[in-house]
Amino acid sequence: MSTITAKREVGSSNEEETDLRRGPWTLEEDSLLIHYIARHGEGRWNMLAKSAGLKRTGKSCRLRWLNYLKPDIKRGNLTPQEQLLILELHSKWGNRWSKIAQHLPGRTDNEIKNYWRTRVQKQARQLNIESGSKRFIDAVKCFWMPRLLQKMEQSSASNSPTMIMKSFNNHAEASSMSTSSISNNIPNSPSPPQRELFMDVPNNQFSNMSSPNNNNNNVPPSSDSLQFSSQLFDMPQHVAAASNSPNVFENNNVYYYNNNPIVQENWNNVVDANGNNNYGGAMMEGLSMDPLSLMGTYYDIPQFDFQTCGSDWILDNNNNNMGDTLWNMDSM
DNA sequence: AAAAGACTCAACCGCGGAGAC
């Protein structure tokens, strides 16, 4: 174990050279750290702290860099897609924040952890159920996730930067629609700019995407074999696996997934930074299908869950319907 | 307008694993 031998209050008048600073970082410290890492790279944090002339622990430097200063860190609120992914991944892995963060490019484990504690656990408290309980997980799947999808749908209607969102239009009817009616369902956007898909994607992911064999190390290698879909579209990685799914077939230029027609022209528009379409399979699932069945597909949630949700089957400890009365989407 | 309460999130802490010696 490392020990910090000389701690003193920040700004102490007796501060000596060997004292370590604590508390908020100053602009000057940030600048020192940034410039040092730009010259020498990150790692060896204790040595780095000393060499850079920072009166901070290596730990503190590492934290500041990874959680705040690193250039590819995404700012701003988590998107509904990201929230959805967090919920899904947390149900899979629990409080493995760093692992979850690996699947949300630009987001830090700290940020995700904070999100979980301040938003998700708050909901659990309001529902008077334990946040890790099966009851809560059910509530998340049945109420929160579908409503996030709704949000995604709404945001895609108002601004359409993300094609994947268009897939969730009119979910109640979509699964029974003919191909043409589904096509008509997609908002008319004649020849949408192809690159608008990548509005929020850091540059390093372009290179990661467009060149599968490159050695870009900015995005940590995933434990799963397919990386691109979740990195680009904020979807779980196993979505990407559908590109090879035996459930996808083509008939008369119409593609089907689990017997649901998919509008081909839309995933044909999905291109990477070089104009190449690499993502047909991943996008296929995201287009023009019943979002509830998609949810089941994407998030390993049995259809049954959704079909039973929406009724009064899930009540909190006070017999309130959690979905109708207590699930506060404004706090998401 | 002010006080109180709620919320956010950067930063800290302790712990455990990995590697060097």
Add this chain to the structure above:
DNA sequence: CGTCTCCGCGGTTGAGTCTTT
């Protein structure tokens, strides 16, 4: 082996900010 150091992770704190009363 045991000890030490470094590193990364998850849990927690608390100052600052926002919202409500």
